[in-house]
Structure formats: C-alpha cells, structure tokens
Amino acid sequence: xxxxxxxxxxxxxxxxxxxxxxxxxxxxxxxxxxxxxxxxxxxxxxxxxxxxxxxxxxxxxxxxxxxxxxxxxxxxxxxxxxxxxxxxxxxxxxxxxxxxxxxxxxxxxxxxxxxxxxxxxxxxxxxxxxxxxxxxxxxxxxxxxxxxxxxxxxxxxxxxxxxxxxxxxxxxxxxxxxxxxxxxxxxxxxxxxxxxxxxxxxxxxxxxxxxxxxxxxxxxxxxxxxxxxxxxxxxxxxxxxxx
Amino acid sequence: xxxxxxxxxxxxxxxxxxxxxxxxxxxxxxxxxxxxxxxxxxxxxxxxxxxxxxxxxxxxxxxxxxxxxxxxxxxxxxxxxxxxxxxxxxxxxxxxxxxxxxxxxxxxxxxxxxxxxxxxxxxxxxxxxxxxxxxxxxxxxxxxxxxxxxxxxxxxxxxxxxxxxxxxxxxxxxxxxxxxxxxxxxxxxxxxxxxxxxxxxxxxxxxxxxxxxxxxxxxxxxxxxxxxxxxxxxxxxxxxxxxxxxxxxx
Amino acid sequence: xxxxxxxxxxxxxxxxxxxxxxxxxxxxxxxxxxxxxxxxxxxxxxxxxxxxxxxxxxxxxxxxxxxxxxxxxxxxxxxxxxxxxxxxxxxxxxxxxxxxxxxxxxxxxxxxxxxxxxxxxxxxxxxxxxxxxxxxxxxxxxxxxxxxxxxxxxxxxxxxxxxxxxxxxxxxxxxxxxxxxxxxxxxxxxxxxxxxx
Numbered sequence: 001x002x003x004x005x006x007x008x009x010x011x012x013x014x015x016x017x018x019x020x021x022x023x024x025x026x027x028x029x030x031x032x033x034x035x036x037x038x039x040x041x042x043x044x045x046x047x048x049x050x051x052x053x054x055x056x057x058x059x060x061x062x063x064x065x066x067x068x069x070x071x072x073x074x075x076x077x078x079x080x081x082x083x084x085x086x087x088x089x090x091x092x093x094x095x096x097x098x099x100x101x102x103x104x105x106x107x108x109x110x111x112x113x114x115x116x117x118x119x120x121x122x123x124x125x126x127x128x129x130x131x132x133x134x135x136x137x138x139x140x141x142x143x144x145x146x147x148x149x150x151x152x153x154x155x156x157x158x159x160x161x162x163x164x165x166x167x168x169x170x171x172x173x174x175x176x177x178x179x180x181x182x183x184x185x186x187x188x189x190x191x192x193x194x195x196x197x198x199x200x201x202x203x204x205x206x207x208x209x210x211x212x213x214x215x216x217x218x219x220x221x222x223x224x225x226x227x228x229x230x231x232x233x234x235x236x237x238x239x240x241x242x243x
Numbered sequence: 244x245x246x247x248x249x250x251x252x253x254x255x256x257x258x259x260x261x262x263x264x265x266x267x268x269x270x271x272x273x274x275x276x277x278x279x280x281x282x283x284x285x286x287x288x289x290x291x292x293x294x295x296x297x298x299x300x301x302x303x304x305x306x307x308x309x310x311x312x313x314x315x316x317x318x319x320x321x322x323x324x325x326x327x328x329x330x331x332x333x334x335x336x337x338x339x340x341x342x343x344x345x346x347x348x349x350x351x352x353x354x355x356x357x358x359x360x361x362x363x364x365x366x367x368x369x370x371x372x373x374x375x376x377x378x379x380x381x382x383x384x385x386x387x388x389x390x391x392x393x394x395x396x397x398x399x400x401x402x403x404x405x406x407x408x409x410x411x412x413x414x415x416x417x418x419x420x421x422x423x424x425x426x427x428x429x430x431x432x433x434x435x436x437x438x439x440x441x442x443x444x445x446x447x448x449x450x451x452x453x454x455x456x457x458x459x460x461x462x463x464x465x466x467x468x469x470x471x472x473x474x475x476x477x478x479x480x481x482x483x484x485x486x487x488x489x490x491x492x493x
Numbered sequence: 494x495x496x497x498x499x500x501x502x503x504x505x506x507x508x509x510x511x512x513x514x515x516x517x518x519x520x521x522x523x524x525x526x527x528x529x530x531x532x533x534x535x536x537x538x539x540x541x542x543x544x545x546x547x548x549x550x551x552x553x554x555x556x557x558x559x560x561x562x563x564x565x566x567x568x569x570x571x572x573x574x575x576x577x578x579x580x581x582x583x584x585x586x587x588x589x590x591x592x593x594x595x596x597x598x599x600x601x602x603x604x605x606x607x608x609x610x611x612x613x614x615x616x617x618x619x620x621x622x623x624x625x626x627x628x629x630x631x632x633x634x635x636x637x638x639x640x641x642x643x644x645x646x647x648x649x650x651x652x653x654x655x656x657x658x659x660x661x662x663x664x665x666x667x668x669x670x671x672x673x674x675x676x677x678x679x680x681x682x683x684x685x686x687x688x689x690x
Contacts, residue, residue, distance in 0.1 A: 008300075031498075032667070034522050035518065035667060036518055037518065038514070038517040038518060038521070039515045039516060039517045039518065039611035039612075039615075040519075041512060041622055042514040043513065043514065046412050046413075046559070054672050064525075068368065075253065076253070076465040077249060077250040077253055079250060080250055080253070080254060082579055082605065082608065083254075083255075083576060083579055083580075084253075084257060086575045086576065086579055086608070087257060087258075087261060087576070088573040089575075091261045091264065091265060091570040091571075091572060093566055093571055094263070094265055094569075094570075094571050094572070095264075095592045097571075098268050098269060098272050099268075099269045099272070099274075101272070101276050102276055102279065103668050105280065105283050106283065109283070113615060113619060113624060115620040115621055116570075116571055116614065116618045117515070117611050117614060117615055117618070119571055119575055119576070119614060120575075120608075120610065120611040120613070120614045121609075121611070121613075122518040122606070125609045126619035136561045140409060165395075166413060167420075182408070183639060192341045196561070203684070208524075211600075212459065213414065216412045216413025216414075217411070217412065217413055217414075217678075217679070217682070218412070218512065218514055218678060219675040219676075219678035219679045219682070220675065221514070221675075222514070222672065222674050222675030222678060223672055223675045225671050226664070226668045226669070226670075226671035226675065227353075227668075227672075229663070229664070229667055229668035229671065230661070230664045230668045231664035232661045232663075233668065234662075236288035236662040239566065240662045240663060240665065261572065262569070265568050265569065265572075266568070268568075269568040335559075349624075382509070383685065385623060408622075408623075464685075
C-alpha cells in the first residue's frame with residue numbers, strides 16, 4: 001500500500017515512461033534485438049493488412065497481460081506463477097479471437113491458427129517475467145504497449161516490402177486496397193501469365209514489373225528480417241554481436 | 244510464502260473469473276459469428292457468378308440477394324431431391340433450416356457416395372438461369388474447394404470461385420488470390436464433342452481452348468488438384484443435370 | 494504406410510521451423526552449440542509427442558459439441574491446451590533433472606521456454622484445424638517434433654562453423670542466423686515433391 005502512495009507523487013507520463021514506450025522501437029526491439037516473438041512474425045507478413053491486424057492484437061494482449069499480471073503480482077503464488085500468467089495470456093487471446101471473428105470474418109479465417117499462437121509469442125511471456133512481475137501496473141501497461149509497438153513496427157515494415165514486391169499491392173484485403181506496381185490482374189481480358197512481364201498492364205504505373213514470387217514465400221521473411229537487422233546494427237553500432 | 248490453501252483459492256478464483264468472462268463474451272458474440280460464417284459462404288457462392296460485384300456488396304445486400312434470387316436444392320448422387328426435413332434428419336446441423344448452404348461440405352466429402360449430399364443453387368440473372376455446383380478436392384497441402392457456375396445449357400461455365408485451406412502463398416494459393424486464374428474458366432465447356440471432359444488445368448499453357456486453362460507456374464500439384472476436383476466434382480452432378488434437362492427435377 | 498507418409502510429411506515437407514517458421518525463439522536462442530541443441534530437440538520431440546494426443550482427447554471429448562458436456566466449449570481451447578503443455582513441460586523438466594543433471598544444467602533456463610515454443614501449441618492447433626484422428630495426432634506430433642529436432646541440429650552445426658568466417662559485423666550472429674534459416678527453408682521447399690499425389 002505504501003508503494004501506491006509513492007507512485008501517485010511521480011508524474012504519470014515522465015521521462016521514464018516515455019523511455020518505456022520508445023526503447024522497444026529501436027534499441028531494445030523485441031524482434032531484432034531481444035529475438036522474441038519471431039514465429040508469428042513471418043506467417044502474417046505477406047499482406048500489410050494482416051500484419052496490421054496482428055500488430056493491434058499483440059499490442060492489446062501485451063499491454064493488458066502486463067497490466068493484469070502487475071496488478072496480481074503480489075497475490076500470484078510462486079508455485080503456479082507460470083500457469084497463472086499463461087491463463088491470463090490465453091484468455092486475452094481468446095477475447096481477441098472472438099472479437100476478430102465478429103468484426104472481420106475473412107481476416108479471422110486468413111490468420112487462423114496464428115491468432116492462437118500469440119499465446120506462445122515469447123514477447124508477451126518475456127515481458128511478464130522481465131517487467132510486469134516487478135513493476136507497478138501503469139508502467140507495466142506502457143511497457144506492454146511499447147513492446148507491442150516495437151513488434152508491430154518490424155512486422156509492418158516487413159509486410160510492406162513483401163506485399164509491394166511480391167504482389168504489387170498495398171493493404172490488399174482492406175477497404176483501402178491499392179495497386180502499385182505490376183500488371184493489373186483485375187483487367188477483364190488480361191492473358192494469364194504469371195512471372196511474365198505482361199504488356200497489357202492497365203492502370204498501374206510500373207506495369208513492366210513482374211511480381212517476385214520469392215517475396216510471397218515464407219522464407220523471404222527471414223531474408224528481409226536478416227537484412228533489417230544488418231541495417232539496424234550497422235547504424236546502431238552498440239547492438240553488434242561481439243561473441 | 245503461500246500456503247497450499249491460498250494457492251487453491253487463487254487458482255479457483257482465477258479459473259472462475261476467466262471462465263465466466265469468456266463464456267459471457269462467447270454467448271454474446273455467437274449470433275454475429277454465425278451470421279458472419281453464413282455470409283462468408285454466401286459470398287463464395289455468389290463470387291462464382293460475379294466475383295467483382297460481390298466484393299463491394301455489404302453483408303445485408305448479400306443476404307437479401309440470396310433470399311430473393313437464389314433457389315437452393317439438396318440432391319444425392321442419383322440426382323434425387325432431398326427435402327429440408329430429410330436433411331435435418333440425416334445431418335446434425337442444429338437449428339439451421341436444412342438448406343443447401345447449411346451442408347458442411349468438408350464432412351460430406353467423407354461420406355460414402357450413396358450417403359453424400361450435394362448442394363445445388365439456381366440463381367436468376369437477367370441473362371437467364373445459372374446453376375451453381377460445389378466441388379471439393381485436395382491440393383498440395385490440404386483441401387481445396389470451389390463453386391462452379393454453369394449456364395442453363397449445363398455445359399458452359401459462367402465462372403468459378405476457389406478457396407483452399409493451406410496452399411503455399413504465392414504459388415498454389417493463387418487459385419484464390421489471383422483473380423486472373425478463376426477468370427480463365429469463363430466460357431469453357433464441360434462437354435466437348437459429345438464427351439464429358441470437365442475442365443483441365445494444363446501445366447505450361449492450355450492447348451485446347453475449349454476446355455483447358457493455364458496452370459500456375461510453380462504450383463503443379465495444386466493445378467492437378469484443381470483439374471481432378473473439376474472432373475470428379477462435376478461428374479457427381481451428371482444425374483442431376485440429366486434430370487434438369489429432361490425437366491424431371493422435382 | 495499412411496502413418497509413415499504423414500510422419501515424413503510432418504518432419505520434412507511441413508517442417509515446423511523451415512516451412513512454418515514456428516518455434517523460432519528457442520530455435521535461435523539455443524542453437525549456438527550442437528550439444529545443447531540436441532538436448533532441447535529431444536525434449537521438444539517428447540513434449541510434442543505427448544501433448545498432441547492429450548490435447549486431441551481434450552478437444553474431442555470435452556470441448557466439442559458432441560463431447561461430455563454437449564455444449565460448444567471451444568472458447569476454452571487455448572487455455573486448456575496451454576495448461577496441458579505447461580504441465581507436460583514441468584514433467585519433462587523433472588525427468589531430465591533426475592536422469593541427467595549435466596543436461597539439466599546446460600539447458601537450464603531454456604526448458605521453461607518450451608512451454609512458449611510456438612511449435613508445440615502450433616502442432617495442437619494445426620491438429621484441430623486439419624481434423625486429425627487420434628493415431629494421426631500421435632504420428633503428427635512425433636513427426637513434427639523430429640522435424641524440429643533436425644532443423645535445430647542443422648542450424649547449430651552451421652552456426653558453429655560460421656563463427657570462423659568473415660561475416661560483416663552487422664550480420665554477425667542473429668542476422669546471419671535469419672538468412673541461413675531462410676535459405677534452409679527454400680531448400681526444404683524442394684522436398685514438397687515427396688508427397689506429390
């Protein structure tokens with residue numbers, strides 16, 4: 001109780017709190033630095049819209065799991081700590097699944113098992129162990145949002161690259177779908193020639209571009225993330241692996 | 244340190260709270276989930292006739308169009324019509340009315356031929372009646388399925404819509420993701436020179452323009468799966484087609 | 494024969510790591526030496542092989558509409574699945590501690606990580622979405638466990654070698670591991686032909 005009294009004297013959103021939000025975006029990014037939560041990062045990055053939905057779900061789960069765990073941190077018995085944390089995460093993920101199924105059924109279908117796999121997204125579990133078990137609710141909540149956003153940032157950057165070069169579109173499947181490069185498949189009488197620069201591309205600027213199928217394959221996400229890590233570490237020298 | 248009793252109380256309280264919250268949310272959203280599922284199926288069926296229009300339609304538009312323009316029939320392998328009551332008796336479909344759209348096609352595929360039920364949709368358009376059939380087969384990884392719309396001559400394809408469970412994105416998944424693939428089926432005929440040919444997906448490019456379409460490079464097995472599905476799937480409907488042609492359906 | 498082909502499919506063609514990229518966290522964290530990778534791989538085979546059938550029974554007889562309670566309890570699926578996995582991991586932890594203290598020491602903190610290994614939960618969720626029957630789920634569990642084992646051994650061996658190569662500083666370690674996994678994934682794609690119908 002004494003702790004709570006001290007907390008109210010601190011600013012609600014000071015320097016430390018901002019650091020909690022900003023740090024995970026670069027210096028302490030969950031994917032490229034902490035190496036957590038990569039599993040689901042790859043399967044959902046074929047389309048930006050899917051990645052966006054996934055990021056929102058992870059931010060939600062991460063923030064609230066941190067909040068609830070932090071609230072309960074003094075009453076969770078040590079012996080059942082892990083199970084208790086998992087139950088919190090699994091229920092939040094179930095909520096996400098039920099809500100998404102009601103809001104956007106096609107996306108729910110597309111994401112299928114990967115929504116469930118947020119449970120085993122190590123970011124969530126990792127933050128609970130490393131942060132929420134030892135910190136106050138408000139800070140834990142911010143830490144959750146920060147890490148969720150750091151994860152989402154990488155996810156969306158990877159998805160943008162994969163979707164543009166793999167499909168020539170942006171935000172396909174959402175109401176604001178755009179066709180950026182490559183032959184326009186929607187054209188009524190187009191001859192079906194995949195992997196061939198079709199001359200009949202109507203309505204897009206770079207119609208000579210042939211979709212790069214490698215970018216759609218799951219493996220390409222590994223290459224893209226690998227290169228992103230390379231870029232990040234060349235620019236942020238302190239992250240270089242010395243071992 | 245917590246005593247054993249405290250642990251039990253904690254676990255019990257936590258489970259109760261979680262179960263209540265989830266059960267509440269589940270019951271609350273169940274109606275919307277069921278509606279979404281039904282609309283999803285209806286969209287897939289209509290997409291075989293008008294893939295582009297159906298994308299822009301709202302859920303309510305889809306439901307009302309389906310109600311006013313689409314006639315649903317359930318048939319068996321011999322082309323006999325199965326009534327709604329009969330469907331309800333033979334399948335556990337809960338409170339659903341036993342229409343063609345209520346059939347669980349994945350489960351139907353596992354039935355023996357004699358027991359299997361097939362949906363048939365008749366859609367009234369300005370250019371005449373369109374018959375929509377359902378086909379199901381296997382791709383590279385898992386099941387693939389689709390709806391095939393035929394003109395009233397029961398020979399010319401108006402359009403198809405495909406879906407799949409787990410084909411490779413960028414390769415096999417293109418049967419659904421790339422609108423140009425299903426678009427090729429338009430105008431092909433399933434009977435050629437008096438013989439049932441169905442529609443063949445040819446690797447490396449169609450040879451016979453009457454009943455062949457181009458395969459997707461890099462997705463040979465999915466393409467073969469589509470071809471097999473089109474052949475076997477439409478063959479099941481042959482007795483029904485015969486009855487419709489003779490005016491004997493019903 | 495059916496079982497063998499499912500095993501091969503699960504281990505090679507639909508490899509959890511190289512085709513679906515599941516279980517990457519521990520795969521990247523524990524693949525610095527072959528020895529620890531070997532132990533973790535074995536533990537994953539065991540946990541996958543044992544949790545899949547248990548989860549199958551739970552899903553079929555407790556949660557489904559035709560199960561014990563005659564109601565649709567699928568919204569409890571995630572919680573029950575993860576609870577089964579967590580308790581099985583605990584069991585494995587105790588067994589390893591008893592049987593091989595040295596392995597226990599070297600695996601140390603990574604054992605609890607198996608609980609949050611996406612491959613384990615992913616296996617159970619795939620099993621549900623693909624409607625496997627009981628024997629399929631056993632074979633699929635063992636097969637995908639074996640596939641995971643193979644993948645982590647392979648990457649650990651490569652990483653041990655590559656330590657002596659001149660890799661650009663920014664790519665050293667993690668970055669290289671990602672790119673290598675991607676390359677292995679592309680190579681494994683060619684095994685697709687194995688299951689051609």
